[in-house]
Amino acid sequence: MHQHHRKRQRAAGLLAAMALATWPAIAAAPAAAAQPTGDPLIAYAVGAAALAPIDAEAGTVDSPIGVGADNRAIAITPDGATAYVVDGTAGTVIPVDLVGGTPGAAIPIGGTPVSIAIAPDGATAYVVESFAGGIFPIDTATNTVGAAIPVGGPLGPIAMTPDGSTIYVGDTGANEVIPVDTGTGTPGTAIPVGGLPVAFTITPDGSTLYVATSTANAIVPIDTSANTAGTAVPVPSTPVGLTITPDGATVYVATSGNAAYPMSNGTLGTVIPIAGAGIPSDITITPDGAIAIVVTAAGNVVPIDLETNTAGASVPGGAGPSLFDVAVTPDQAPVASFTVDAAKSPVAFDASASTVQFGSIKTYTWDFGDGTPLKPETTPTTTHEYAQPGNFTVTLTLTSSGGTSTEVVYNGRMVVRNGDATAAATSQSITVAPEASTSGGYVLMVTGANTGWELVVGGVALALGVGFVLLARRRRPGRR
Structure with missing residues (x-):
């Protein structure tokens, strides 16, 4: 032994x-x-002074969370713990603890911030200030603002590639999209899109940025490897919101014509009427790809069953007379x-x-x-x-x-x-x-x-x- x-x-x-x-x-x-x-997954609709928590599957809206005074946009960290809400008039971004439902101290940006994106790693939130024309990085660990990336203005929507290497921001004065290298903070050559850019979404593989243009009533694809615009897809009325299914197969656009449309392979699909709920202001899709959530300027929330592409009954959002943006808590x-x-x-x-x-x-x-x-x-x-x-x-x-x-x-x-x-x-x-x-x-x-x-x-x-x-x-x- x-x-x-x-x-x-x-x-x-x-x-x-x-x-x-x-x-x-x-x-x-x-x-x-x-x-x-686990728990139900919650979406958050943005009203002027509140967030409306939405259980998309149950079709119910919970008590609103009071925050801000002139909210315009929202993005949620990858871990689902914190929402960052853009208050345009106050020139601030407000972090909201989604676990406790409590707002934190406002983060000063200055000017008129209008849009926000959170990097895939969750470390940085990028906020677009429209009229001075800058992109402001916020360290989400400390909620401190870094040096602005000057781009020129006026600016509008923002999107980021899934690898975090490039930000795209809409120049609403020149009807262009400007790529920005996040490593160097350097803007690249502007990409003409033929109309005023109002909403972005990007494919999960990062290969295509889709741009909704309001004055041209179209969706323009941009090849992110070459930064060139492809053939525009006409939309019957003014686009106001844009999103994409998690598999990247279908883009959905909400329009001012009280409707939404699916788009696949460059072809617009059959109209999805959104009746009696008010003019849509934004659209997003749940992580399982089963439901689209539309929020309207009349303060309502409308679910769309993406298997049948039919809209359900609208529900009052409870976050004020108008809703401006919507985001779903990331699935974990x-x-x-x-x-x-x-x-x-x-x-x-x-x-x-x-x-x-x-x-x-x-x-x-x-x-x-x-x-x-x-x-x-x-x-x-x-x-x-x-x-x-x-x-x-x-x-x-x-x-x-x-x-x-x-x-x-x-x-x-x-x-x-x-x-x-x-x-x-x-x-x-x-x-x-x-x-x-x-x-x-x-x-x-x-x-x-x-x-x-x-x-x-x-x-x-x-x-x-x-x-x-x-x-x-x-x-x-x-x-x-």
Whole structure:
């Protein structure tokens, strides 16, 4: 026996006893594991002096949060904790704690700020001041304003590429879009768009910026790799708001003609009437891509079912006589966690300890590490039979009901899906070892937190480290 507290067990019949007496017990999976669920995802509509919290799925509006006096725009940090609200008349940006529903100290910008975008990493909010023509960076950790990036004015909408390298700002005097290098703070060559730019959105891959122009009544695509404008797509009435589905497939435009339109592959789709709610002022889409939310100048909120492209009944926003902008709290990545049931074969896995902040977990995708196809499940428990001996690593990847997994999705103004590596979990390694016993079947053992064990199987010493699972194939009766 070695002197490093390793124990040698030569009797194959002690395998099961070791699993029970020495290793931490692993509970068997429950018959019906509970499905992890979180809170409903909330959108926030901007009124002149308040925010209206909206449960898009339930179609309800909660009590407004009093903030500002002449609010015009909103963006929310990737973690969903803070909204930044632009107060145009006061020349400030107001951070609002969305957990407590309380405004913080106003951040002075000066002049007339009109639009805002938060970088994909959440570290900086960029605020456009219209008439002096500058872009002001705000450090979201300290809520302090950095040196302005001079662009010239008057300026309007803002968008940022998903890699954070370029800001696009609308020059509403020259009917152009100006790219700005965020690394150097240098404006590039202006891009003519043929009309007054009023709203932007960008594809999740960052390849195309879409510009809504009011005087030309059109949507103009800009190739961000070349910074050149493509063919404009005419819109029947004045565009006022623009957004894009999380998969980047469809742009939606809200217009002053009490309507919205989908646009795919450069073609405008069938009109979606928005009757009796007032003239739309902005539009956004929930992270799951299922609902568009339109806010109107009459202070109403209108949901659009994007599966059927039909508008639902309007709901009073409760944040004043008019609503100007709307943003949805970014969906958060689930946190994957699972255990292994070592009591029997096939191996049982239980991910009911996983958590989700908003909505629920839509899919549990298992990679069992043995080359079998990935196995998506809608419930947290599953089993798997390993056909051959070997070492395997199991990985579980979760996707929330909002569509969020490991990847970040950004729409030009803020993160929509705050994907993170926490949505994937890697298990203990699983070792399938042949000829470990004199009887048929399998014995599965987990070391847990123990270290320094040595198991002798067929004369071969196997060192077992932390977090390893040993699946030993028992020798059939009569074999040596």
